[in-house]
Amino acid sequence: MTVDIDFLLSRVRMVPMSPYTDQEIAAAEERIAIRVAAHTPETRSNSDPDMALPSPEECRTPESRALSLRSLCEAFITRPEALSSLREFVADAMPEPRGARVLGGILYLAHCEDSARFWWQYAAGASDALASYCLYLHHRSLGEKAEADWWLDHASFTPATLSTKATRLEIDLALHVLTSMRRWRPQLPERAQFLIQCVPAAVGFVDDDLELPLPDCDFVELIESIVGEETPGAGKQRVGVEHLSPRAKCSAPPAYGSRRTRGEWALPVQDALRDCEETVSC
Amino acid sequence: MTQEEPSLRQSGHPPAPERPPLDFSAFHQMHRPKYIRWAERVLGCRAYAEDAVDEAFERLLRRWDEVLKKENPAAYAWATMKNCVCSHARSRRRRADLTEGAAFDTIAVREAGDSIGELEQTMSVFAAISELPERQRDVIALRYCFDFSTAETAQELGITEAGVRSHERHAKKSLRGKFEVQSRKEGQEQR
Numbered sequence: 001m002t003v004d005i006d007f008l009l010s011r012v013r014m015v016p017m018s019p020y021t022d023q024e025i026a027a028a029e030e031r032i033a034i035r036v037a038a039h040t041p042e043t044r045s046n047s048d049p050d051m052a053l054p055s056p057e058e059c060r061t062p063e064s065r066a067l068s069l070r071s072l073c074e075a076f077i078t079r080p081e082a083l084s085s086l087r088e089f090v091a092d093a094m095p096e097p098r099g100a101r102v103l104g105g106i107l108y109l110a111h112c113e114d115s116a117r118f119w120w121q122y123a124a125g126a127s128d129a130l131a132s133y134c135l136y137l138h139h140r141s142l143g144e145k146a147e148a149d150w151w152l153d154h155a156s157f158t159p160a161t162l163s164t165k166a167t168r169l170e171i172d173l174a175l176h177v178l179t180s181m182r183r184w185r186p187q188l189p190e191r192a193q194f195l196i197q198c199v200p201a202a203v204g205f206v207d208d209d210l211e212l213p214l215p216d217c218d219f220v221e222l223i224e225s226i227v228g229e230e231t232p233g234a235g236k237q238r239v240g241v242e243h244l245s246p247r248a249k250c251s252a253p254p255a256y257g258s259r260r261t262r263g264e265w266a267l268p269v270q271d272a273l274r275d276c277e278e279t280v281s282c
Numbered sequence: 283m284t285q286e287e288p289s290l291r292q293s294g295h296p297p298a299p300e301r302p303p304l305d306f307s308a309f310h311q312m313h314r315p316k317y318i319r320w321a322e323r324v325l326g327c328r329a330y331a332e333d334a335v336d337e338a339f340e341r342l343l344r345r346w347d348e349v350l351k352k353e354n355p356a357a358y359a360w361a362t363m364k365n366c367v368c369s370h371a372r373s374r375r376r377r378a379d380l381t382e383g384a385a386f387d388t389i390a391v392r393e394a395g396d397s398i399g400e401l402e403q404t405m406s407v408f409a410a411i412s413e414l415p416e417r418q419r420d421v422i423a424l425r426y427c428f429d430f431s432t433a434e435t436a437q438e439l440g441i442t443e444a445g446v447r448s449h450e451r452h453a454k455k456s457l458r459g460k461f462e463v464q465s466r467k468e469g470q471e472q473r
Contacts, residue, residue, distance in 0.1 A: 033299035
């Protein structure tokens with residue numbers, strides 16, 4: 001018997017609450033100001049991971065997991081081969097898992113968490129261990145322990161020690177050190193900043209029902225324009241980072257090659273990506 | 283933050299409160315009604331909800347500069363509010379989330395002719411919702427219990443609208459699966 005889930009969910013609608021007026025909001029704000037004034041302010045504690053090295057227990061807060069994930073993404077998107085893996089990201093063949101993981105990392109740093117998750121799931125399904133680990137950290141940062149543990153079990157790293165548990169602790173510790181080092185590191189390289197600012201605008205949603213986050217022709221041009229800039233004497237133009245507003249649509253002229261639109265993602269590829277999205281439910 | 287004198291002990295007059303920054307006021311005005319809605323349902327009455335939400339905004343105001351620097355202030359504020367509501371619920375010996383008890387406050391149960399039957403079905407839906415992962419639970423609660431739009435839900439949770447739709451899709455798939463198993467079992471029992 002098919003279940004009409006929309007009918008079932010229509011039953012949970014609560015009776016409306018009594019209206020909340022502007023006067024009530026203003027009164028509440030006064031109460032809050034009085035509460036803050038009435039007590040001595042909290043002294044800064046070591047529980048803020050940005051302020052001091054947290055203790056091992058504090059490493060495991062959802063917020064610190066999110067920070068670890070950011071550090072990890074920054075680390076693998078700035079590696080030399082990251083850009084070449086993005087170039088492999090073509091529309092007429094199944095995307096390479098490494099490129100998918102790097103794209104996920106860029107999207108995550110650009111606060112497109114759901115699109116990042118989609119590409120990490122794809123890469124993890126193709127046995128990219130780092131993508132599985134990113135999903136582990138992402139779910140931990142959301143307090144979703146069961147889902148997180150599932151991905152951790154599927155992240156098969158070459159063991160650093162004889163025990164899986166000890167290996168996991170080692171990875172934890174390494175990330176903790178990496179995250180702490182962020183405070184003393186200068187900003188991300190310009191190229192990485194440029195990618196984070198521009199890539200989200202070049203990733204659009206295909207399929208009204210499932211909303212697959214697929215890169216379009218701007219993405220290809222974007223990557224080629226960066227590669228072009230790094231090739232001596234190529235003479236390609238590139239929009240400088242300082243001229244872009246965050247997530248602005250990039251107006252870099254096409255470097256070379258034919259324009260590919262979202263509609264040109266091959267149907268078998270779209271179907272496979274759709275299956276991927278529907279199969280993974282966490 | 284400046285050190286405040288504990289003047290309640292010394293002179294008996296509370297210190298004049300500082301006016302919160304304008305962006306805090308705007309944030310408070312935008313989110314408070316929806317936080318109250320959530321808190322009221324979990325804690326059972328408006329007064330308890332006001333108390334818990336006051337505490338949440340007090341915590342945010344104390345560290346407002348840091349909150350603004352967070353990757354996602356809206357998501358941080360939502361988590362802070364839920365934590366406060368949770369601890370208030372525990373201290374009042376209530377379950378810390380929307381549970382089957384919320385079924386009594388649904389339109390369906392209040393307006394039903396067969397209110398017992400309706401109640402039973404609605405409670406089972408709430409029970410199934412409470413088993414979802416937290417993010418999916420929040421999305422379903424805001425979208426269906428409180429009838430928030432996708433945009434409003436995204437704003438409260440600090441996620442994108444596409445994210446809301448994705449969580450909703452996965453939640454519905456999971457719920458559908460649970461109810462299909464249940465109805466198959468009931469079908470077998472009846473034979």
